[in-house]
Amino acid sequence: MSRVGSIFNLANCINTIVLLIQKINNNISCRMHFNVDVIMAKSEKTNHHKQTVADYLIESLKNYGVSHIFGVPGDYILDFFNKLVHTNGINVVTTCDEQGAALAADAYARIKGIGVVCVTYSVGGLKIVNAVAQAFSEKSPLVIISGAPGINKRHGNRFLPHHKVQNFDTQQKIFEHITIDSALIQDPFSATREIDRVLSSAISYKLPVYLELPQDMEELRIVNTDNRNLGNNSFSTPYISSDIGQKLFNGTDDEELKEALSESLEMIKSSKKPVIIAGVELHRFGLQDKLLQLVEKTKIPVVSTLLSKSVVNESNTHYLGVYSGNMSKEHVQRYVESSDCVIMIGVFLTNVTFGITDNPIDKSRCIYIAKDNISIKFHNYKNIRFEDFLDGLIQNIENNNLQNSQIYSENARYDFSPSNTDNHITSKSSTKITVKRLFEILDTSLSENNIVIADVGDSLFGSIDLTSPNSTSFLSPAFYLSMGFAVPASIGAQLANSNFRSIVLVGDGAFQMTGMEVSTIAKLNLNPIIIILNNFGYRTERAILDGPFNDLQMWNYSKIPSVLGKGKGFVVETEEQFIHFLTVAKNTTNDFCLLDVHLDPSDASSALKRLSKGLKKK
């Protein structure tokens, strides 16, 4: 057995070297990007034959860079939790409710490139369907591991096991609608292949995947029956072929690429006022450096979307602001919507991106480059990979004369950079705090190590006015818009990057959904600053249609620390208090702080005011 193991190790080693040489020869680092990650990760592995299925899964996750696993235990997954807590390099983070675990793992995945949530069968798994749907909608590589009744208990004339819904595969079938790939581990022969494929699908597509681990499979020793195709499986066919999956599979056709590039370069060259909308896929697929190259070379002004906010360092001289249709700052909206060449890169074409209106930007002046589609004006290119097009653009655009654009770009900055006149902070003001001033004061207070996590509502819309100090320093579910993200997400964010200190912006409505995960924050000794925009109800809904259904029970949020025996709570009514307690919070680095900011129920950010106008029109 050990000889067979050695031969496999040797084969793996040779395979790895061959693929590394191929990579060097290819010299297209981008195209090999994911493969190489996989290869590097896998070459570290030891003899698989000594491993159980659970061992192999945990080691694979570690090799992908996972160091924290979020979840809530339950009897079908208890042995796996026990194994996890005894694994060096893995920290198990249990939350109050499974929903919180999934949201934390989603945030972790958005920052670290992979996140894992581990739950029990049905009563755990089915609690996180919404959180996983959000990860799917917004391309977050979230791995769901669910315990389940043993394979050997699924046959014959037995009693129904507890937690079972309709059929044994009901949970997996539900997850097939909201994941790119899934597998039920059902024997030790296929286990490694299934685990490899599912995990690499998450990494390749930046989408959630589902792994079901029956109780009687965990401790089986894996058996390798095939010469495992290391490295290549990152583009193997997923079990579930969704539309997105199909589209991603096309390789690049050189002729098509040539035509598309030439057409695009011509459009850009002849344009007088080009603009780049930098979307969230640039962040998810690690292409932020390429964006910077493009911007630096061309000096074309760049905007982000709400979902991709902070994809560009917002102090970049070419950065104009967040574009979000009529929610945008006026100068940003005016610039983008009057541009004669809008280059959208990795942008989701959602109604939120465009301020809940249809089509403010005419397709005839668009170059659209994304993971699942490349289109110019009204026609599409089916066989061009996102990364190849971006590389081609960067390489070839240098040879063009972009004087026109440069002028407009520089004009743009001159004309449109936001004035700082009303941004000074005075601690003398005892004026009642407003949403506008809250964001202005916060904007001047952000540090390099802050990550702003905005929940759905005015917390998000108001953030349009914040300058993110770094790339990846803003997180929000800005397309799917499910309330209750921010508090649990702050846990995932700070664990994904221990340098971060989270600033959580959350409305009272969203806080009442998942806010009690501050309990997990307390348990882990994390130190986010949680700012509750307390406007006594669902403010965004009031803007659309008000009624008693938008009223909430008033909580004394600042007393929550007394329930948890940890944390500091403050009530904020005035600007002065906000400035003061924000400073206190920033100086309190060893505990979480909770600022209950009382806002006028009718007050709103200017973005929300514009949005509600748009929604009412609809």
Added chain:
Amino acid sequence: MSRVGSIFNLANCINTIVLLIQKINNNISCRMHFNVDVIMAKSEKTNHHKQTVADYLIESLKNYGVSHIFGVPGDYILDFFNKLVHTNGINVVTTCDEQGAALAADAYARIKGIGVVCVTYSVGGLKIVNAVAQAFSEKSPLVIISGAPGINKRHGNRFLPHHKVQNFDTQQKIFEHITIDSALIQDPFSATREIDRVLSSAISYKLPVYLELPQDMEELRIVNTDNRNLGNNSFSTPYISSDIGQKLFNGTDDEELKEALSESLEMIKSSKKPVIIAGVELHRFGLQDKLLQLVEKTKIPVVSTLLSKSVVNESNTHYLGVYSGNMSKEHVQRYVESSDCVIMIGVFLTNVTFGITDNPIDKSRCIYIAKDNISIKFHNYKNIRFEDFLDGLIQNIENNNLQNSQIYSENARYDFSPSNTDNHITSKSSTKITVKRLFEILDTSLSENNIVIADVGDSLFGSIDLTSPNSTSFLSPAFYLSMGFAVPASIGAQLANSNFRSIVLVGDGAFQMTGMEVSTIAKLNLNPIIIILNNFGYRTERAILDGPFNDLQMWNYSKIPSVLGKGKGFVVETEEQFIHFLTVAKNTTNDFCLLDVHLDPSDASSALKRLSKGLKKK
């Protein structure tokens, strides 16, 4: 148009009368039970042609007896919420999170025979998948109404609307796995037919159903194109034909019924120690009176299951206790497992019913009567309706001589009635409170108007020792076992029956999941007594396999009222304090009370001790 309306009304009227006459002629009230409900409900309706789709839906729900609708608003369902709050006879109950709304509506459905949860698209709907799965598993007629993007917005080359996951029908597809019937309202012609069918499926099968109401459908005026088949549609074929649906459709074959009855009567007659296990379907299908008739006539001892606890008034002289395999009290387990004729009526054959062991009761001595199966010993009867068999048994068993059974039944009571020796309450005791004493003290304190709602864990297992004062005075998710049911369920229970005062039994782990719905309790001025069995972690899991994953952040639960500005909180350490604060709570009828009962982490009910032994063996 109004003339057409009058003709339709006349036709409906005639139809109603004809069906009522048929009913009287048939003289089989049970078989017509649901049809009649539907007829009675529908005969009250006015001219449909003046109604919008939303009006029709709301009126239908009112006719089925709905007076409270639970939910959380969102923009796709906002207009419908607005219409609901302006409808006489409908109370809208908004909760902190959608999960809480669904659990409250499930409890309401279990008591009132129908419950409604109303949510927005995806971000609302997908949050309640687990709660709906629980309702499905435990046969609760829960109606889900979800808002959605307009039908006219689903076509063409538009931007993705916010909240969309993969396809427009992703949410409906997911719900098809956990509902008996579903419909997307997509035109005003079929709307009434779809609404009728889906609602009557919920009533007929006692299972959840899903209705998707796109924004642009709500306000359309309904158009009736067919002579609506009033009354009969309660057994129309549901859109989704699950296994359960198929089984329920068979009518009764008289020959089969005759054979099965004769066989059963013979088995019962010749048995020396028969016992009835009364299952939850008796409660769901309103057959508790028939059970009582059977028990009173035959004097056969009767037990309930954990899921059906309180299906029989527990002070009934023939009632032995809760049977739950090795979790049962010893005398109950011994009696049932040594019986030579076990008559299971409406019992779910789950591992929880039998104490997480396989088959302690030999099939060769079983008569199994349930909604989806009738079987005697090892053979099945496919064409007998549950209610018909039960009626046949009651009618024919009178003519048999049941002396043997009677003797054993009376012996049983003599031998096995629980002793009361250690049940006396003394307020002098300053002994540390134990789980055993908690339940003993509580047992002597329950009043006629109390409904005990037990969450999953020792709250549930310990309840085996409680005597439910009435029928339908105990609620728990005792098969699906999803934690976090009890606090939200208490809202639904008290609104379903305003005479109820809920006693909520909830572990600290379950409370941390959904306990903050006490906020909704505060908002509605409800007065449950919430008893937190605080054993500092997941006690049931500790019994199986312990580790740091079973530890929870310690909360000062008694301080939660100070966060909510309502309610009273007490810390309980001793028996004396428990007796005292329970009395205080009972006397505090205008507010909710929260007792944080500190238990030794290693303490457990005797049922849990037995269960964990069983699980460890597994």
